[in-house]
Amino acid sequence: MHPIIFSFGGITIYSFGLMMGISFLIGNYILTQEFKRKKLHPDLASNITLIALVAGVSGSKLLYLFENWGSFVKDPVGMTFSPGGLTFYGGFILATISVYIYAKNKNITFIRIADAVGPALLLAYGIARIGCHLAGDGDYGFPTSLPWGTDYSNGTYPPSAAFRNFPEVTNLFPNGIVPDNTLCHPTPVYETIICSFFFLFLWKNRMKWKLDGQMFYTYLIFAGIERFSVEFFRLNPRLMLDLSEAQIIAVILILIGAIGLNSLKRLEHQQQA
Numbered sequence: 092m093h094p095i096i097f098s099f100g101g102i103t104i105y106s107f108g109l110m111m112g113i114s115f116l117i118g119n120y121i122l123t124q125e126f127k128r129k130k131l132h133p134d135l136a137s138n139i140t141l142i143a144l145v146a147g148v149s150g151s152k153l154l155y156l157f158e159n160w161g162s163f164v165k166d167p168v169g170m171t172f173s174p175g176g177l178t179f180y181g182g183f184i185l186a187t188i189s190v191y192i193y194a195k196n197k198n199i200t201f202i203r204i205a206d207a208v209g210p211a212l213l214l215a216y217g218i219a220r221i222g223c224h225l226a227g228d229g230d231y232g233f234p235t236s237l238p239w240g241t242d243y244s245n246g247t248y249p250p251s252a253a254f255r256n257f258p259e260v261t262n263l264f265p266n267g268i269v270p271d272n273t274l275c276h277p278t279p280v281y282e283t284i285i286c287s288f289f290f291l292f293l294w295k296n297r298m299k300w301k302l303d304g305q306m307f308y309t310y311l312i313f314a315g316i317e318r319f320s321v322e323f324f325r326l327n328p329r330l331m332l333d334l335s336e337a338q339i340i341a342v343i344l345i346l347i348g349a350i351g352l353n354s355l356k357r358l359e360h361q362q363q364a
Contacts, residue, residue: 092227092246110222115144118215125207125297131199139190139204146189147182154181158336179216179318180340202304209310210293216314217286224279229253232276232324233260240274250275257326276324282317289313302355311348315341 096104119140126136155178156163156171163171190208194201223230227246234240234250243249249271254260261267293306293313300306319341327335334342 092225092243094226094228094245094247106225107222107228110225111219114215114218114222115140117218118211121211121214122207125211128297129203129207131203131207135197135199135204136207139193139208142189142193143186143208146186149182150185151178151182153185154178157181180337200303202307205307205310206303206305209306210290210297213286213293213310213313214290217283217290220279220282220286224277224283230279230325232278232281232321233326234263234269234273235276236274237276239277239280241277241280242272243275244271254326260326278321278324281321281324285317285321289317302359304351304355308348308351308355311344311351315343315345315348319345 093106096106096109098104119136122140123133123136126133152171158178190204191201194204220230224241227243227248229246229248229252231241231243231246231253233254243253250269250273251271254269258267261269264270264273293309297306319338322335322338322341325335327337330336330339
């Protein structure tokens with residue numbers, strides 16, 4: 092793992108921050124191209140990217156603090172300003188609300204913007220996950236003997252710390268301590284691969300789909316499927332029905348996407364009748 096890319100003259104470049112920055116630059120480029128195609132002012136794309144960046148990071152941190160309320164109460168300043176601790180769905184929800192408000196103020200139909208954002212967000216998320224992988228920040232999966240099992244011992248959150256509250260894993264090792272060099276599922280890489288395939292599918296069909304909302308609802312389904320499936324390889328706490336918080340939110344996204352596509356299909360049939 093390489094949490095730090097390099098340090099020079101008092102300047103440190105962190106892999107997570109670097110990949111996050113690259114993901115937003117690429118996402119903004121794709122979004123700009125889609126805005127031009129949809130005959131929306133391309134400058135709006137940069138504004139939306141900035142809004143998504145600020146709201147996304149803020150929402151990710153807020154949900155993380157809520158999830159770890161006990162630790163936050165003990166050390167509110169340290170938890171709030173720690174470089175780690177970001178939960179994607181918190182950022183997604185707050186960014187979506189923020190972009191909706193911005194679109195309403197600009198008198199632009201939100202769903203048109205959402206359609207353009209879908210492919211860009213999928214690819215940007217996949218690229219950002221490479222940063223999680225390089226940082227070894229605990230987003231990886233449980234131990235594995237598969238050939239591509241990854242050593243996260245040099246990461247910012249090694250296995251001995253990541254699994255200490257999961258007896259189903261610690262009980263498998265002497266003295267209940269998971270060695271830091273334990274090979275684990277590189278789940279961030281899984282997410283990057285899945286998101287890349289889904290992005291290519293959306294990008295290929297963007298010219299064919301004419302109904303507003305079709306792209307965004309499909310994105311919601313893809314994003315939900317991606318996270319729901321990868322969570323089976325990660326030991327996040329289970330809330331209900333043996334599902335993690337991320338899986339429950341993923342199911343909600345899939346349902347919203349499916350209901351949205353079904354409503355569009357009914358509307359299309361009514362228009363053709």
